Amino acid sequence: MSAQTATKVETATAVPRILGERAPKVTARNVDIYYGEKHAIKSLSVDIPDRAVSAFIGPSGCGKSTFLRSINRMNDTIPSCRVTGDIKVDNKDIYARDLDVVHLRARVGMVFQKPNPFPKSIYENVAYGPRIHGTASGKADMDDIVERSLRRASLWDEVKDRLNSPGTGLSGGQQQRLCIARAIAVNPEVILMDEPCSALDPIATARIEELIDELKQNYCIVIVTHSMQQAARVSQLTAFFHLGILVEVGDTDDIFTKPKDKRTQDYITGRFG
Ligand SMILES: Nc1ncnc2c1ncn2[C@@H]1O[C@H](COP(=O)(O)OP(=O)(O)OP(=O)(O)O)[C@@H](O)[C@H]1O
Numbered sequence: 001m002s003a004q005t006a007t008k009v010e011t012a013t014a015v016p017r018i019l020g021e022r023a024p025k026v027t028a029r030n031v032d033i034y035y036g037e038k039h040a041i042k043s044l045s046v047d048i049p050d051r052a053v054s055a056f057i058g059p060s061g062c063g064k065s066t067f068l069r070s071i072n073r074m075n076d077t078i079p080s081c082r083v084t085g086d087i088k089v090d091n092k093d094i095y096a097r098d099l100d101v102v103h104l105r106a107r108v109g110m111v112f113q114k115p116n117p118f119p120k121s122i123y124e125n126v127a128y129g130p131r132i133h134g135t136a137s138g139k140a141d142m143d144d145i146v147e148r149s150l151r152r153a154s155l156w157d158e159v160k161d162r163l164n165s166p167g168t169g170l171s172g173g174q175q176q177r178l179c180i181a182r183a184i185a186v187n188p189e190v191i192l193m194d195e196p197c198s199a200l201d202p203i204a205t206a207r208i209e210e211l212i213d214e215l216k217q218n219y220c221i222v223i224v225t226h227s228m229q230q231a232a233r234v235s236q237l238t239a240f241f242h243l244g245i246l247v248e249v250g251d252t253d254d255i256f257t258k259p260k261d262k263r264t265q266d267y268i269t270g271r272f273g
């Protein structure tokens with residue numbers, strides 16, 4: 001830790017250093033999320049930095065996916081789910097009545113636990129989003145978007161000779177990178193990843209982690225993970241959830257070396273969860 005950042009911590013009122021350096025991309029204030037009677041997220045407030053990786057950790061069922069999905073309104077697809085409070089991206093209310101949800105989901109992309117390429121060619125998987133959103137100005141432009149997205153997802157070299165083969169024919173790790181390329185193709189600003197490596201072997205996991213590390217130069221990335229090592233390796237901010245409550249959030253180094261809350265301490269040292 002540099003002398004400069006150390007001073008910042010002392011003066012700040014528990015604002016993580018990573019946030020002290022930049023405006024938050026996503027802010028949540030007093031967010032409650034219910035599934036019918038079930039109160040899954042309780043009065044949650046958090047700031048999520050841009051151009052950095054934030055990790056959500058915590059035991060199964062504590063609400064990580066629920067909160068993650070609320071950031072691009074994927075919860076809208078669950079009829080019993082109700083979200084109250086404020087969630088803003090770039091200081092704009094994403095639950096505003098006149099907000100276009102399709103547009104929001106292009107800005108706030110999502111990568112799921114199980115790689116889920118469409119039953120289409122590799123090319124079409126990546127071209128799908130730009131086509132719906134009309135962002136390509138012709139075939140050459142679309143080819144360019146597809147190539148660029150696959151390169152950024154560090155998959156291009158492996159698939160450039162078989163762009164017309166089905167995406168489902170790739171290995172699990174390649175499929176997950178294809179899903180990342182698909183998310184990137186529409187030029188998102190935020191990428192939400194819900195346990196993106198849990199179906200992958202250690203080598204494929206390492207590649208995705210490298211990729212996440214590169215992508216953070218350009219995107220706000222939020223990753224849910226059950227792996228403490230992964231959170232420590234890839235994230236700069238860590239948020240620990242327990243029973244629907246955001247117990248503690250801070251710079252990843254601090255959360256893993258000097259957590260303030262006993263529940264965080266117990267979780268990261270493997271005492272529960
Ligand atoms: N579609 C749903 N309908 C009803 N309850 C749900 C639904 N999805 C989640 N829940 C409940 O909300 C709570 C939080 O679930 P969530 O999936 O967000 O947890 P999680 O932290 O992502 O867990 P895991 O680590 O196992 O993925 C749990 O009690 C869960 O049973």
Ligand SMILES: [Mg+2]
Nearest residue numbers: 064065066224
């Ligand atoms: Mg989950």
